[in-house]
Amino acid sequence: MTPPAARDTIAAIATAPGAGGVGIVRLSGSRSREIAQTIAARELQPRHAHYVRFRDDAGDTIDDGIALYFAAPASYTGEDVVELQAHGGPALLEELLARACALGARRARPGEFSERAFLEGRLDLAQAEAVADLIAAGDARAARAARRALDGEFSRRVEALAADLLAIRVHVEAAIDFADEPLDTLGGAALRTRFAAASTSLDDLLAAAERGRRLRDGLHAVIVGPPNAGKSSLLNALAGSERAIVTDIAGTTRDLLHETVRLDGVELTLVDTAGLRDGGDAIEREGMRRARGELTRADLAIVVIDARDPHIGLASVADAIIDVPARLFVYNKIDLLESDYDSPGPADIGGENRVFVSAQTGAGLDALHARLRALAQGDAADAAEGAFTARSRHVDALLRAREELDDARAQLDHEMLDLAAEALRQAHEALGEITGRVRADDLLGHIFSSFCIGK
Ligand SMILES: Nc1nc2c(c(=O)[nH]1)N(C=O)[C@@H](CNc1ccc(C(=O)N[C@@H](CCC(=O)O)C(=O)O)cc1)CN2
Ligand SMILES: Nc1nc2c(ncn2[C@@H]2O[C@H](COP(=O)(O)OP(=O)(O)OP(=O)(O)O)[C@@H](O)[C@H]2O)c(=O)[nH]1
Ligand SMILES: [Mg+2]
Numbered sequence: 001m002t003p004p005a006a007r008d009t010i011a012a013i014a015t016a017p018g019a020g021g022v023g024i025v026r027l028s029g030s031r032s033r034e035i036a037q038t039i040a041a042r043e044l045q046p047r048h049a050h051y052v053r054f055r056d057d058a059g060d061t062i063d064d065g066i067a068l069y070f071a072a073p074a075s076y077t078g079e080d081v082v083e084l085q086a087h088g089g090p091a092l093l094e095e096l097l098a099r100a101c102a103l104g105a106r107r108a109r110p111g112e113f114s115e116r117a118f119l120e121g122r123l124d125l126a127q128a129e130a131v132a133d134l135i136a137a138g139d140a141r142a143a144r145a146a147r148r149a150l151d152g153e154f155s156r157r158v159e160a161l162a163a164d165l166l167a168i169r170v171h172v173e174a175a176i177d178f179a180d181e182p183l184d185t186l187g188g189a190a191l192r193t194r195f196a197a198a199s200t201s202l203d204d205l206l207a208a209a210e211r212g213r214r215l216r217d218g219l220h221a222v223i224v225g226p227p228n229a230g231k232s233s234l235l236n237a238l239a240g241s242e243r244a245i246v247t248d249i250a251g252t253t254r255d256l257l258h259e260t261v262r263l264d265g266v267e268l269t270l271v272d273t274a275g276l277r278d279g280g281d282a283i284e285r286e287g288m289r290r291a292r293g294e295l296t297r298a299d300l301a302i303v304v305i306d307a308r309d310p311h312i313g314l315a316s317v318a319d320a321i322i323d324v325p326a327r328l329f330v331y332n333k334i335d336l337l338e339s340d341y342d343s344p345g346p347a348d349i350g351g352e353n354r355v356f357v358s359a360q361t362g363a364g365l366d367a368l369h370a371r372l373r374a375l376a377q378g379d380a381a382d383a384a385e386g387a388f389t390a391r392s393r394h395v396d397a398l399l400r401a402r403e404e405l406d407d408a409r410a411q412l413d414h415e416m417l418d419l420a421a422e423a424l425r426q427a428h429e430a431l432g433e434i435t436g437r438v439r440a441d442d443l444l445g446h447i448f449s450s451f452c453i454g455k
Contacts, residue, residue, distance in 0.1 A: 007030075008029055008105075009035065009104060010107070010108035022085055026081065026082070028113055029080065039099055039103070057102070062099065063089075077117045125434065125435055126154050126436075130146050130149035138218065139267055153388045165405075165424060165431065172412075176421060183412070199409070209390040212387060213390050214299055215387060215389050215390075219267075219372075220299045221375075225276070226276060226312060227313070228252075230304055231275065232245065238369075238372075244257050259272070264373055273291035273294060276292075276317050299325055305329065355367050401427040
């Protein structure tokens with residue numbers, strides 16, 4: 001960790017680019033106060049809103065505004081921070097920033113204020129990421145969930161689990177010193193109970209983080225089906241614009257086409273894909289390969305089939321969607337049906353999870369909207385349960401912890417304590433990557449303080 005004194009003073013326009021009512025130039029670092037006092041031509045008291053004139057090097061007024069000084073460590077970054085709150089004009093804010101830099105500040109890199117808050121221990125890594133997620137949140141639900149992550153709800157659960165794993169590691173490391181005795185005489189039963197509890201917590205946390213990842217990124221829905229079923233037509237109908245090329249030639253779509261749509265303030269990503277079938281030319285086969293790859297990341301498969309003969313080409317689709325968590329079957333082209341489409345009889349694919357539409361006439365699209373909204377809001381219930389946002393990075397770390405923990409359990413069953421200890425260490429480290437806080441010396445401290453090794 002870089003000691004605060006070795007860090008330079010950074011400055012940036014903290015408000016959004018473009019014109020606004022008010023714009024803020026923010027400084028952080030040991031020279032912030034001195035630089036701001038030169039610009040404001042007066043002394044600044046901590047946590048006082050001073051009404052001042054911001055002056056250039058000749059003493060001419062750049063703007064009038066509010067100067068706000070936060071003395072370290074009581075600031076967002078934990079360093080000395082000053083805000084120069086001016087009118088929100090891009091040209092004058094740039095001039096104010098240039099003036100701060102002429103007096104010794106440096107332009108901040110993206111995220112550098114939050115990085116300093118992390119380095120100063122005011123936020124952990126997951127919380128710092130939550131700041132970015134809060135700012136980027138596309139709807140109120142995602143914003144609330146990011147806010148909870150920023151308040152440490154995710155981090156606290158990770159750290160509680162890390163503490164459980166630490167206790168288990170301490171126990172196993174201690175037992176290694178008595179390796180000639182069977183584990184059962186060394187508290188093996190208690191160890192297994194602890195293990196089972198930690199394993200359950202990890203599963204719960206993994207499920208919560210996966211929901212959190214979906215909350216952050218929105219529902220990822222992939223449109224699949226046989227060629228010519230009307231997948232691209234459906235994407236266009238849902239997006240409300242002619243995004244994808246539609247023709248009556250089977251095999252029109254080859255590339256993946258992503259489109260973000262909002263349904264009543266809930267964001268979801270739709271992906272159009274190449275129709276799945278056997279054969280096709282090299283380009284079409286590459287398109288199908290991409291479609292299958294995209295399905296591995298899908299939360300929902302929207303399976304588009306021709307309502308006139310829903311079974312056509314379904315075999316190639318069925319195996320591609322096997323691992324997708326949810327499916328919705330869209331019977332398309334109902335405008336071409338002669339009989340009542342609500343009673344498809346033997347062609348009963350999808351059961352409850354089916355809707356009947358015409359991408360061309362728009363019939364049934366309201367019902368499809370409602371189904372998609374309900375699926376996206378399946379997660380909305382989480383909001384009430386205190387859901388938090390998470391990222392793929394966190395889910396990956398938890399999955400690694402899951403693997404290592406399973407491995408450790410298997411090694412323990414074989415009384416291979418060294419291997420179990422190593423797997424536990426890896427699991428513990430994977431968790432530590434999430435918050436960026438867990439350190440090797442924590443473990444040493446715990447071992448020495450709770451056991452009398454060498455006695
Ligand atoms: N004008 C302004 N508004 C802002 C920010 C900012 O930097 N400036 N923030 C930037 O992201 C967010 C608020 N984050 C902040 C976090 C901590 C402190 C702070 O001074 N903390 C001290 C004092 C706490 C207290 O008085 O209770 C501390 O924690 O010790 C300030 C802003 C949103 N609004
Ligand atoms: N009558 C009718 N025609 C439709 C409907 N939806 C799509 N079509 C037609 O069906 C043909 C294929 O539509 P696309 O949207 O390109 O189908 P696709 O599934 O994307 O096809 P590929 O990209 O080749 O896999 C086009 O001629 C569309 O105009 C519908 O609801 N009713
Ligand atoms: Mg298409």
